[in-house]
Amino acid sequence: xxxxxxxxxxxxxxxxxxxxxxxxxxxxxxxxxxxxxxxxxxxxxxxxxxxxxxxxxxxxxxxxxxxxxxxxxxxxxxxxxxxxxxxxxxxxxxxxxxxxxxxxxxxxxxxxxxxxxxxxxxxxxxxxxxxxxxxxxxxxxxxxxxxxxxxxxxxxxxxxxxxxxxx
Numbered sequence: 001x002x003x004x005x006x007x008x009x010x011x012x013x014x015x016x017x018x019x020x021x022x023x024x025x026x027x028x029x030x031x032x033x034x035x036x037x038x039x040x041x042x043x044x045x046x047x048x049x050x051x052x053x054x055x056x057x058x059x060x061x062x063x064x065x066x067x068x069x070x071x072x073x074x075x076x077x078x079x080x081x082x083x084x085x086x087x088x089x090x091x092x093x094x095x096x097x098x099x100x101x102x103x104x105x106x107x108x109x110x111x112x113x114x115x116x117x118x119x120x121x122x123x124x125x126x127x128x129x130x131x132x133x134x135x136x137x138x139x140x141x142x143x144x145x146x147x148x149x150x151x152x153x154x155x156x157x158x159x160x161x162x163x164x165x166x167x
Contacts (some may be wrong), residue, residue, distance in 0.1 A: 019047060019058060021049035021051065021052060021054060021056070022056055023049065023052055023054040023056070024049060024051055024052040024054070026049050026050065026051035026052065028049070028050040028051065029047045029048060029049050029050060030047065030048055030050060031045050031046070031047055032046050032047065032048050032055070033045070033046040034046075037059070038061075038103070038104055038107040038108075039104075039107075039108075041061060041107050041110075041111050042059050042060060042061035042107065043059070043060045043061075044057055044058075044059055045057065045058045045059075045060070061107075061110075066078075066119055067079035067113075067119055067120070067121060068119060068120045068121075069120075069121060069122070069123055069126065070120055070121070070122045070123065071123050072123060072124070076120070079113075079121070081106075081110060084106065084109060084110070084126070084130065085106055087130065087145060087148075088102060088105060088106055088109075088130070088134075088145075089102070090144070091134060091141040091142075091144040091145040092138065092141045095138050095140060095141055097137060097138055097141070101137070105133055105134075105137060108133055109129055109130055109133050112129050112133075113126065113129060127149040130145060130149070131145060131146060131149065135165065139165050139166075142165060143158070143161060143162060143165070146161050147161075
């Protein structure tokens with residue numbers, strides 16, 4: 001019963017949010033369906049424009065606010081999800097992994113980062129999280145990311161890392 005109450009309140013809130021139609025720009029749209037996606041880490045809302053009747057989807061997800069990343073040299077910079085996305089896409093380039101699986105991977109990484117306490121995280125911790133998740137999905141992508149993250153200085157370093165995952 002409690003979940004049903006939460007869902008109906010969430011739906012009412014979504015209905016009041018102004019969302020412009022991407023086709024005609026009209027601000028009057030209605031939510032026709034809401035679903036959890038990415039294992040409950042985001043909400044997909046199907047909307048319909050009241051003017052042109054076109055349908056489109058919007059996604060709501062938790063956004064990290066004021067999380068600082070502590071770099072290797074001690075500098076701090078604002079957390080940027082786009083950097084993680086770019087690194088993941090680069091590591092998985094030309095690999096047989098669906099875009100849906102990549103998005104889930106990115107969502108899982110984000111969720112783990114968000115689950116940490118405090119308002120700071122080291123780039124090393126972020127790298128470890130990414131490596132752990134990539135290792136479970138694709139060995140080649142893992143090695144690609146590891147070669148940049150761990151700054152392999154030689155082919156021997158690369159070979160040792162490859163041997164770790166092959167046993």
